[in-house]
Amino acid sequence: MTKPFDRVALIGIGLIGSSLAHAMRKHKLAGEITGYARSEATRAKAMEISLVDIVFPTAAETVKDADLVILCSPVGTYGELAREIGPRLSPGAILTDVGSVKGAVVRDVLPHVPRDVNFIPGHPIAGTEQSGPESGFAELFINRWCILTPLPDSDTGAVERLADFWRACGSNVEVMTPEHHDLVLAITSHLPHLIAYNIVSTAADLEEVTSSEVIKYSAGGFRDFTRIAASDPTMWRDVFLNNKDAVLEMLGRFSEDLSALQRAIRWGDGDMLFDVFARSRQIRRGIIEAGQDTASPDFGRGAPKSQ
Amino acid sequence: MTKPFDRVALIGIGLIGSSLAHAMRKHKLAGEITGYARSEATRAKAMEISLVDIVFPTAAETVKDADLVILCSPVGTYGELAREIGPRLSPGAILTDVGSVKGAVVRDVLPHVPRDVNFIPGHPIAGTEQSGPESGFAELFINRWCILTPLPDSDTGAVERLADFWRACGSNVEVMTPEHHDLVLAITSHLPHLIAYNIVSTAADLEEVTSSEVIKYSAGGFRDFTRIAASDPTMWRDVFLNNKDAVLEMLGRFSEDLSALQRAIRWGDGDMLFDVFARSRQIRRGIIEAGQDTASPDFGRGAPKSQ
Numbered sequence: 046m047t048k049p050f051d052r053v054a055l056i057g058i059g060l061i062g063s064s065l066a067h068a069m070r071k072h073k074l075a076g077e078i079t080g081y082a083r084s085e086a087t088r089a090k091a092m093e094i095s096l097v098d099i100v101f102p103t104a105a106e107t108v109k110d111a112d113l114v115i116l117c118s119p120v121g122t123y124g125e126l127a128r129e130i131g132p133r134l135s136p137g138a139i140l141t142d143v144g145s146v147k148g149a150v151v152r153d154v155l156p157h158v159p160r161d162v163n164f165i166p167g168h169p170i171a172g173t174e175q176s177g178p179e180s181g182f183a184e185l186f187i188n189r190w191c192i193l194t195p196l197p198d199s200d201t202g203a204v205e206r207l208a209d210f211w212r213a214c215g216s217n218v219e220v221m222t223p224e225h226h227d228l229v230l231a232i233t234s235h236l237p238h239l240i241a242y243n244i245v246s247t248a249a250d251l252e253e254v255t256s257s258e259v260i261k262y263s264a265g266g267f268r269d270f271t272r273i274a275a276s277d278p279t280m281w282r283d284v285f286l287n288n289k290d291a292v293l294e295m296l297g298r299f300s301e302d303l304s305a306l307q308r309a310i311r312w313g314d315g316d317m318l319f320d321v322f323a324r325s326r327q328i329r330r331g332i333i334e335a336g337q338d339t340a341s342p343d344f345g346r347g348a349p350k351s352q
Numbered sequence: 353m354t355k356p357f358d359r360v361a362l363i364g365i366g367l368i369g370s371s372l373a374h375a376m377r378k379h380k381l382a383g384e385i386t387g388y389a390r391s392e393a394t395r396a397k398a399m400e401i402s403l404v405d406i407v408f409p410t411a412a413e414t415v416k417d418a419d420l421v422i423l424c425s426p427v428g429t430y431g432e433l434a435r436e437i438g439p440r441l442s443p444g445a446i447l448t449d450v451g452s453v454k455g456a457v458v459r460d461v462l463p464h465v466p467r468d469v470n471f472i473p474g475h476p477i478a479g480t481e482q483s484g485p486e487s488g489f490a491e492l493f494i495n496r497w498c499i500l501t502p503l504p505d506s507d508t509g510a511v512e513r514l515a516d517f518w519r520a521c522g523s524n525v526e527v528m529t530p531e532h533h534d535l536v537l538a539i540t541s542h543l544p545h546l547i548a549y550n551i552v553s554t555a556a557d558l559e560e561v562t563s564s565e566v567i568k569y570s571a572g573g574f575r576d577f578t579r580i581a582a583s584d585p586t587m588w589r590d591v592f593l594n595n596k597d598a599v600l601e602m603l604g605r606f607s608e609d610l611s612a613l614q615r616a617i618r619w620g621d622g623d624m625l626f627d628v629f630a631r632s633r634q635i636r637r638g639i640i641e642a643g644q645d646t647a648s649p650d651f652g653r654g655a656p657k658s659q
Contacts, residue, residue: 121622145572170569170571170572171571172571172572189571190568190569190571192569219568225560228560228561229561229565229566229569230569230572232554232555232558232561232566232574233555233561233565233566233569233570233572233573233574234569234572234573234574235573236551236554237551237572237573237574237576237577238573239610239613240547240551240610241573241632242613242628242629242632243606243609243610243613243628244543244544244547244606245632245635245636246609246628246631246632247539247543247602247605247606247609248539248540248635249631249632249635250605250609251539251605253532253535254535254536254539254540256635256638257638258536258540259536259539259540259635260635260638260639260642260644261497261526261642261644262477262497262499262536262537262540262541263540263639263642263644263645264477264478264479264496264497264644264645265452265477265479265537265540265541265542265544266540266541266542266544266545266548266580267539267540267541267544268639268644268645269544269576269579269580270544271632271635271636271639271645272576272636272645273573273576274629274632274633274635274636275632275633275636276629278626278629278630278633279626281625281629282622282625282626282629283622285616285617285625286617286620286622286625289617289618289620292617293614293617293618295554296610296614296617298554298557298558299550299551299554300607300610300614302550302553302554302557303546303547303550303603303607306546306549306550307600307603307607309592310592310593310596310599310600310603311596311600313593313596315428315589315590315593318588318589318592318593319585319586319589321549321550321553322549322581322583322585322588322589323585324553324556325548325549325552325553325556325578325581325582326581326582326585328552328555328556328563328566328567328578328581329552329578329579329581329582331563331564331567332567332570332575332578335567335568335570337567337568337570337571337575338570338571338575338578338579
């Protein structure tokens with residue numbers, strides 16, 4: 046039985062790359078999987094756990110003869126990688142990525158892509174707070190959205206082929222422009238991470254409250270922010286450096302709204318506080334109905350629970 | 353076998369009150385449990401599910417002959433309730449509460465407490481985003497901290513008796529001043545909730561990104577904030593109105609730190625971003641080691657997972 050792709054090259058084998066390797070194996074999507082990792086330790090680990098069929102120490106070797114190449118490293122590395130692999134890409138191949146920003150990826154990668162290669166940027170909205178080649182699992186993409194941001198001259202057949210690949214991994218696929226993607230993700234992902242990192246940092250700097258107290262009493266809400274703030278720092282640095290305009294726009298609105306809440310607290314405006322607090326329940330309900338989270342209560346995972 | 357308390361009165365039977373009822377039954381801590389709820393629907397539900405032995409439509413009736421009275425309603429109701437129950441409290445009884453602020457509770461409740469009643473404010477750092485008499489479960493307090501903030505003249509025997517009660521429910525007990533409690537909780541609980549409510553509100557007001565997009569792509573981080581922002585609005589309004597100084601202090605620091613991150617993004621200072629992002633992993637590690645959360649990755653609870 047022929048598989049959808051003969052040879053898939055994973056440029057980067059962290060959480061997303063390694064999850065894709067597992068998903069491709071499970072769903073028989075690739076004849077062969079090659080992998081590139083910058084660090085020797087990661088390459089050794091990938092071979093040890095048989096994550097891919099073969100690992101290479103350079104991206105150029107990894108993409109040889111591949112009909113699907115997926116950039117899975119932090120987006121700050123894409124420009125240099127594209128320059129390296131551009132001349133080695135096979136005619137007719139699909140080049141895509143999994144980066145959390147899309148405008149900057151088009152800016153950095155497109156100039157290096159030969160005209161006979163189909164460059165279709167992509168972004169699976171899926172992840173955990175873990176990273177590295179051992180953190181992946183095949184089910185990561187199930188019932189999650191994958192956004193593709195094809196360019197105006199992208200080949201529709203290639204876009205459909207890539208969409209089928211993601212659907213085979215369990216994802217729902219949506220198509221939009223890179224600009225709209227960056228705006229949507231600025232509010233649904235980038236700003237939440239920035240805020241989580243920030244509050245953890247604020248807490249760490251306090252003099253009146255010790256770090257051990259912050260840790261001890263974290264079950265009151267702080268705990269959940271530290272989980273998000275445990276994500277890979279390099280990946281997130283690159284996200285903020287490469288989605289500056291949209292993040293600053295959303296951050297401006299957030300700060301404005303926070304000032305209004307601050308004012309309501311200072312002046313004891315309970316009605317205003319109640320109204321803001323009450324309406325967020327609606328959005329929560331929408332998320333549960335859309336299957337993006339469950340309604341079961343969370344009180345610190347791993348603790349015993351029964352009625 | 354005699355039980356630690358003959359008659360325990362729960363003034364309020366939402367998430368915490370109903371969880372206490374289950375825990376007391378499970379661990380045989382009370383001869384009899386009485387309950388008060390303001391709304392008739394809640395009282396009917398409590399009787400229907402046999403949550404307590406008897407429910408009353410007034411707090412005054414509920415506390416009659418109780419040797420332990422626990423205020424479990426939003427802290428904004430405490431003053432009025434204390435005025436009502438004060439004259440009905442039994443000599444030698446312990447009066448405590450589960451409110452998320454402590455300074456304001458002392459301010460509102462103490463004036464109404466007879467001198468022969470032991471008033472010992474308390475706060476179990478435990479909860480879920482759910483509310484109501486059906487949301488409780490006996491295990492909510494296991495391995496969570498309960499903070500007691502006795503007054504300078506509190507009877508040490510009574511404090512120890514109350515601490516034993518919480519330990520029997522599975523909690524660890526810590527003693528501190530009301531002022532320090534309010535500062536610690538401002539950063540570990542109140543500010544996280546305020547920020548979560550705020551970002552959900554910001555997202556709901558966007559014009560360029562629709563609510564359905566926010567919901568659809570919430571798995572990128574936003575999802576976790578909506579869970580926290582699904583908590584009871586009345587309870588949280590009262591928290592912010594009653595811990596104003598500490599919350600405004602923490603909010604000021606948070607905003608200052610956020611401005612610094614904003615500036616780093618605007619000027620492309622990747623090193624600063626990386627340093628802030630990297631150090632929050634340490635606090636996360638501390639929380640996991642302290643058993644306040646697990647290290648297992650979260651990618652939207654309820655989704656299938658296997659390696």
